[in-house]
Amino acid sequence: MTTVTTTEGRARAAARREAAPAVEVSAPSRREFLYYIWGASMALLLGEATAGIIWFSLPRFKEGTFGGVFNFTVDKFPAEAGAAPASQPDGRFHVVHTVDDGLLTLYAVCTHLGCLPRWQDIEFRCPCHGSRYELPGNWIGGPAPRGLDIFSTTVTFTDGTVEETTNANSLNGNDYAIKLNGRQVSKIEVNTGLRLKRPNHP
Ligand code: FES
Secondary structure (H helix, E strand, O other): OHHHHHHHHHHHHHHHHHHOOOOOOOOOOHHHHHHHHHHHHHHHHHHHHHHHHHHHHOOOOOOOOOOOEEEEOHHHOOOOOOOOOEEEHHHOEEEEEOOOOEEEEEEOOOOOOOOOOEEEOOEEEOOOOOOEEOOOOOEEEOOOOEOOOEEEEEEEEOOOOEEEOOOOOOOOHHHHOEEOOOOOEEEEEEEEEEEEOOOEOO
């Protein structure tokens, strides 16, 4: 009895398989194939462009190279207030001991068209179009629209206190120089990646 039932079941299943419509899997047409290739190429291109943007937007400055933080040699800091500034050419800055006993780091580039003003006797003079700046970078004359910009600087003193330049929102650089107040400087860190722009002169 069981054998008959099994045989009948198999026969019915075979009949159903034969009766069922065949499922056709067609190969993609030439047009579809090209469309897929185009889509994949666009996705790849987009991915590469995104990766490139991310790569270029990441900061890659090392300590001691322009755009990074410089450990300025403390011994080079002018001992006397109002003395000629100490320059760090590879960092493109001058460290200034202001007349009112402050420390200020000036970006060495002229705010007119980017030449390099030089310290001459009592002021910075730009060799290109004659802009002039005082010791704290204040504009005196010439086509430059504002005084020399400054770099954010962190000064550590031997008594353990730490001060940092955080703004340049005055025409007078003396206003944001870090005042020594009789303290001994033990470390000067100049962040050439953080330039603080002064306001334009009237
Ligand atoms: S670039 Fe300095 S005055 Fe023009």
